[in-house]
Amino acid sequence: MTEVGVVLEGSARLDATPLFSDVRLELAPGGWTCLLGPSGCGKSTILRLIAGLDTGARFDGTLCASDASPLEGRVAYMAQEDLLLPWLDVAGNVAVGARLRGEPIPPERVNHVIGEVGLGPHARKRPGQLSGGQRQRVALARTLMEDRPVVLLDEPFSALDARTRAEMQEVAARTLAGRTALLVTHDPAEAARMGDRVYLMGAGGVEEIAVPPTRAIRTLGAAETLTFGAELMARLRAA
């Protein structure tokens, strides 16, 4: 898959209130970019702008891909809620994109993707029979199934317990390798672990923060990860 970079530049306002102004965000091609910020700072708006979803805000600026082709149809979206359809089983939910486009469903690929997120034995279960972590794995499998070069993740792990969250970060990093991922998060430790590039969003705008030399995903509990996490936390509180 060719790696696609994305650049967003501009300002947005909701009626008369500015949401953010003169922001420049550059997604690392084929890597993970984390957008860290407190709740309500407008980071989800940025993600939704890139996803082409309705934000209710007015955006003045440019949004383009590094290869100068439009982004439409090349972006997959994963939210904090798993957004599984309760009346479909795991396999049905993973293949829901093809269904919604009226395309034929490739069953081998569905099985392969379900296996990749470690849910092989659960393919015929309904979402109601799964734990929160398993449900988010299904959502990840559904995102993988879309096979898009750009993947936008809006706090997908923030409702999970600590252990499941760490597991999901690893599964996501493994399965989405090579894709351009934007992870919106309010958790400095998560940004410290996942970010090849980290942006901090506050009232003043968006600021890029230098990351440690190791590539993401970084080892949980390694001194470097912890120090970087602490630095992000301090900056987040100061912002």
Add this chain to the structure above:
Amino acid sequence: MSGARQTDARQERPEGASSPPAGARGPVTSGVIRRMGKAALVTAGILAMWEGLVRAFDLPPFILPGPVRVGATLIENAGLIAYHTGITAVEVGLGLLIGALLGAGTAIGLALSPVARAAIQPALIVTQALPVFALAPILTLWLGYGMASKVLMAVLIIYFPVASAFFDGLMRTPKGWLDLAQSMGATPRQLMWRVRIPAAVPALASGLRLAAVYAPIGAVIGEWVGAAGGLGYLMLLANGRAKTDLMFAALIVLAAMAVLLYKAVGEVCDRITARME
């Protein structure tokens, strides 16, 4: 809304915890028996009071017949009552089926097309402001004394509740699902068929429950205005001849039919809704 909102509640639930173990039927069954026993006791009490009242005041049977007499009339005229019950049941069943299909179809059409919403919705509300009962004589005039006018009456009376409940459900698809579908490039048709309609099934079910209550009312009113058969016709006939006991017998059968219909529709709705959640 359930899909998106219940996420948090489901976080900690271990696998398979959503359905009770197979052995858990015992207390449920005994609970049903106890409830039925209670209902039977209350019914017996009311019947006893009714009979007592009739005897204490020595009421003539053409004013208020006692339950014993009504029961006897019911058995004596079982064939006659069954014949008229059959007619009303067919009217109600057809009315319910056609009205539900038309109502659901209208809701989907309105949800798909903003043009249709702008054009039809106001007209729909105006027709609803008109009491359907007032149309009964005209329907009988146009369609005659047969079943058609009663079926149409039932259709008219349930069409709006079904259409409006289902339409509300279709317009309230959780936003997260719509976002996801949009990011996946869903076609409007597939989005309607795969997401919006299944998500609105509980709303459709509540419309159908209302319809099950209204449909017999529509049919019986149609029969009162002019009919050659049916429980409404039989009640009017019995009343005109001061056969109050026959009228009560028909009334009781009508009530039983309405309750059965409501329970049956409710059961079907519960099952379908459970499949969707």
